[in-house]
Amino acid sequence: MFVKICGITNEEDALLAVAMGADALGFVFAPSPRQIAPAAARDIVRRLPHEVLTVGVFRDQSSQQVVEIVNQIGLRGAQLHGHESPAEAEWVRRRVPFVIKAFAAGDRMFDRMGDYDVDALLVDSADPGSGKVFDWSVAEHLPLHKRIIVAGGLTPDNVAEAISRFHPWGVDVASGVESSPGHKDALAVMRFVNAAKGSEDDGPAPVIDIGAGDEVQPYDWEEDTFAG
Numbered sequence: 674m675f676v677k678i679c680g681i682t683n684e685e686d687a688l689l690a691v692a693m694g695a696d697a698l699g700f701v702f703a704p705s706p707r708q709i710a711p712a713a714a715r716d717i718v719r720r721l722p723h724e725v726l727t728v729g730v731f732r733d734q735s736s737q738q739v740v741e742i743v744n745q746i747g748l749r750g751a752q753l754h755g756h757e758s759p760a761e762a763e764w765v766r767r768r769v770p771f772v773i774k775a776f777a778a779g780d781r782m783f784d785r786m787g788d789y790d791v792d793a794l795l796v797d798s799a800d801p802g803s804g805k806v807f808d809w810s811v812a813e814h815l816p817l818h819k820r821i822i823v824a825g826g827l828t829p830d831n832v833a834e835a836i837s838r839f840h841p842w843g844v845d846v847a848s849g850v851e852s853s854p855g856h857k858d859a860l861a862v863m864r865f866v867n868a869a870k871g872s873e874d875d876g877p878a879p880v881i882d883i884g885a886g887d888e889v890q891p892y893d894w895e896e897d898t899f900a901g
Contacts, residue, residue: 674836674869675843677822678862679730680707682855684717689859691725694866698725699752699845702742703732706854707847715746726771728752736761740768752795759788766791773822778811787816795845798825806831812839829864836872844869 678690679699687698698721700714701707718727727748731739733755743751750771753762757774766772775795776783786794796811806826815821823835824845832844848854850861 674841674872675822676866676869677726677728677843677845678847678850678857678865679728679824679845680705680847680851680855681717681857682707682709682713684720686857687717687721689857690862691721693859693863694870695862696726696843697728697750699728699730699847700748701730703730703734703754711742711746714748718747726750728771728773730754733757736764739765743769750792753791754797756782759785759790762789762791775824778808778825783811784814787819793820793822793842795822795824796839797845809835809838815839827865829861829868832865832868833872836869 675696676694677697677699678686678695679701681687681690681698681700690698700709700717702709702711702714714729721727728750729739729743729746729748730752731742731754736757739751739753742748750773751765751769752773752775753765754775757765762772762774771793772791773793773795774786774789774791775797776786777797794816796815798806820842821839822843822845823839823841824847826849827835827844827846828849832846835841836844846865850857850865852858852861
């Protein structure tokens with residue numbers, strides 16, 4: 674089971690999550706109590722093992738800005754949490770090794786999940802970062818041929834149930850393992866990772882394919898524009 678700990682704001686929490694077995698860390702660059710400056714994120718990322726998938730979280734920022742920040746910091750992925758079109762997401766994916774497109778349950782774009790050619794699709798609550806659980810009946814309408822990541826109100830106490838309900842490729846948590854916004858609780862992180870990876874539906878560790886990663890070139894905004 675792929676486990677992503679999101680809303681990382683400091684090096685201590687990043688190293689804690691990695692030590693507890695997280696596969697990926699999320700750094701929020703959109704307005705949020707967990708927002709982090711790109712320079713601060715870069716300093717943290719430089720101290721992390723290469724095998725950890727580091728993901729920048731964006732919301733309705735320009736495609737050019739997303740790619741520029743990801744590549745300048747040295748992140749390995751981007752999570753698009755806004756109203757990006759399939760064409761915009763594909764444009765980013767050609768320039769970033771791993772792309773996650775997030776959808777809020779109940780949003781009008783939810784039915785278009787299958788149109789996005791990205792590495793994974795994330796299902797979240799209507800108010801991302803709020804810690805609120807959404808109606809899990811949407812599990813019946815998810816595209817089965819896609820990698821699905823479940824987020825939104827997950828905690829150490831309900832993540833196993835969510836996995837049993839969705840049979841996802843991965844899970845994502847932020848507020849559910851915090852002592853306060855932007856500050857992780859060590860015990861909660863440990864319990865969450867253990868519950869997710871020890872769930873009955875868990876299989877072999879997921880392979881994160883970023884095959885194009887070695888071929889991704891530094892982004893030069895002066896030579897490239899989005900024509901969506």
